[in-house]
Amino acid sequence: MMTNAAGEPTALVTNIQKYTIHDGPGIRTEIFFKGCNMRCIWCSNPETLSALPQLGVYPAKCLGRQKCGRCAGACPQAGSPIRFDADGVIKSIDFAEYCEGCLRCAQACPAGAVKIWGTSMTVPELMKIILEDKAYYERSGGGVTLSGGEVLLSAEFAELLLKECKKEGVGTCVESALNVPWERAQAVLRLTDLLITDIKHMNAEKHREYTGSGNERILRNIKKAAEFGVKILLRTPVVPGFNDDDENMRATGAYIRDELGGAVIQYQLLPYRKMGTEKYASLCMEYPIGDRAVVPRGEWENKIAELAAMLTDEFGIPAAAGSGNKLPL
Ligand code: SF4
Ligand code: SF4
Numbered sequence: 001m002m003t004n005a006a007g008e009p010t011a012l013v014t015n016i017q018k019y020t021i022h023d024g025p026g027i028r029t030e031i032f033f034k035g036c037n038m039r040c041i042w043c044s045n046p047e048t049l050s051a052l053p054q055l056g057v058y059p060a061k062c063l064g065r066q067k068c069g070r071c072a073g074a075c076p077q078a079g080s081p082i083r084f085d086a087d088g089v090i091k092s093i094d095f096a097e098y099c100e101g102c103l104r105c106a107q108a109c110p111a112g113a114v115k116i117w118g119t120s121m122t123v124p125e126l127m128k129i130i131l132e133d134k135a136y137y138e139r140s141g142g143g144v145t146l147s148g149g150e151v152l153l154s155a156e157f158a159e160l161l162l163k164e165c166k167k168e169g170v171g172t173c174v175e176s177a178l179n180v181p182w183e184r185a186q187a188v189l190r191l192t193d194l195l196i197t198d199i200k201h202m203n204a205e206k207h208r209e210y211t212g213s214g215n216e217r218i219l220r221n222i223k224k225a226a227e228f229g230v231k232i233l234l235r236t237p238v239v240p241g242f243n244d245d246d247e248n249m250r251a252t253g254a255y256i257r258d259e260l261g262g263a264v265i266q267y268q269l270l271p272y273r274k275m276g277t278e279k280y281a282s283l284c285m286e287y288p289i290g291d292r293a294v295v296p297r298g299e300w301e302n303k304i305a306e307l308a309a310m311l312t313d314e315f316g317i318p319a320a321a322g323s324g325n326k327l328p329l
Contacts, residue, residue: 001156004120011157012118014047014149016129019136022323024173024194024233026142029130033148033158034118037179039212040200041288042239044276048149053118055093055106056282062090062113074108076100090114092284115282123160130170141329143171143193152180155188162191178221179213185221189230194265194329197222198235201243202251210242219255226263233327234264238304239272240295249307253315265328267311267319271304273297 002010012034020030035051036043047054065072065088072079081098082105083091090113093099106114130144137143144165151158151174162172175196178185189195199222200215201207207215225232236252238244256264274294280287295303304321311319318328 001154002120004122008122008124009157009160010120010122011154012051012053013121013126014045014117014119016126018133020145023145023147023175023196024143024171025327025329026140026171027133027136028142028145028173029133030145030147031126033146033151033154035153036149037153037213038150038177039288040237041210042237042242042272042274043288044274044279045149046276046280046283046285046287047117051153053101053103053116053120054283055095055099055103056115056117056279057090057092057284058113058115058278058282059085059089059091060113061111063111064088065090068110070108070110071105071114074104076102076104095284117283123157123164126161127164127168130165131168134168134170137170141171143173145173145175145196147175147196150177150179152176152178152184152188155180155184158188159191162188166191177218178225179218180221182221182224185225186228189225189228192230194233194327195225195230196233196235197225198237199252199255200236202248202255206242206248210239219259223259226260230263231265231329232260232263233266233268234260235268235270235323237270237272238307239289240300241292244303244307249311250314253311253317253319256317257315264318266325267317268323268325269304269308269311269319269321270323271297271300271321 004010014034015032017030020028036049065084072082077098081094085091103116106116146158165172172192173194174192178197204214308319308321
């Protein structure tokens with residue numbers, strides 16, 4: 001576990017979203033941890049993939065090198081990693097060649113044109129933010145959701161944080177792909193009221209091709225979580241041409257019915273939409289899915305609704321289209 005100069009446990013957080021309503025019951029505070037051990041080609045949160053702090057560059061916010069230039073002035077490499085266009089507007093940062101990752105350019109920028117992704121935070125710092133909205137959680141049946149990236153790569157820290165939430169009577173939800181050793185997941189799930197996890201594909205090779213990782217450990221862990229007694233909100237991000245065929249959908253329905261008992265309170269089919277393009281550009285990263293999988297929105301949502309109805313009818317599982325359905329808790 002990481003610690004700060006005072007020896008306190010820390011984790012890198014990319015975002016804290018307040019008043020969220022889709023990732024667990026009621027009104028929630030959602031915390032996104034940095035670092036992920038999968039590489040799904042449709043990922044819309046590229047800033048959470050690396051476990052290290054990163055810089056995002058937003059040219060539209062730049063005041064211009066002539067008027068400002070503080071980033072280049074703060075850079076120990078005499079500004080050489082920072083690229084400007086012909087008008088003196090920041091364009092990119094050459095992370096690969098020259099940048100030593102000191103983050104001074106972002107700290108110096110007065111306009112937010114260079115943003116640091118990944119803030120080191122302690123449990124008390126996060127609890128202070130979480131508890132600001134305790135009254136909302138109590139009124140709505142909400143609480144905190146730990147997400148990512150993959151929060152279970154920071155499992156020891158998550159455990160400490162969830163213990164504090166429990167002490168304060170704050171509801172707990174963990175969103176994880178469960179692609180970690182079971183023991184690491186179990187320690188966190190012990191303190192979790194609701195697990196949000198997903199089945200991306202039932203075929204291991206197809207899963208590996210599109211996510212960088214096989215599905216064997218994930219499916220084993222979902223089954224173990226069901227046996228462990230934690231309530232599960234199961235999801236599939238349905239991506240055109242990857243996992244939307246009848247064969248895969250029926251294999252998923254049979255797995256839920258035959259292997260997970262009554263642990264799944266809802267199985268949500270999430271219609272894939274390409275999001276996060278600006279974040280990829282700011283990080284100088286290619287969006288791996290490119291222009292594949294673009295289907296008109298209405299058409300795609302109808303198909304997802306049909307798939308959900310088919311799964312409910314044929315397998316008797318609580319399938320639903322989208323993440324906006326009320327949870328039976
Ligand atoms: S992170 Fe540091 S080395 Fe890299 S561009 Fe910014 S100031 Fe320069
Ligand atoms: S410090 Fe920020 S606003 Fe100023 S030139 Fe650099 S990127 Fe632009």
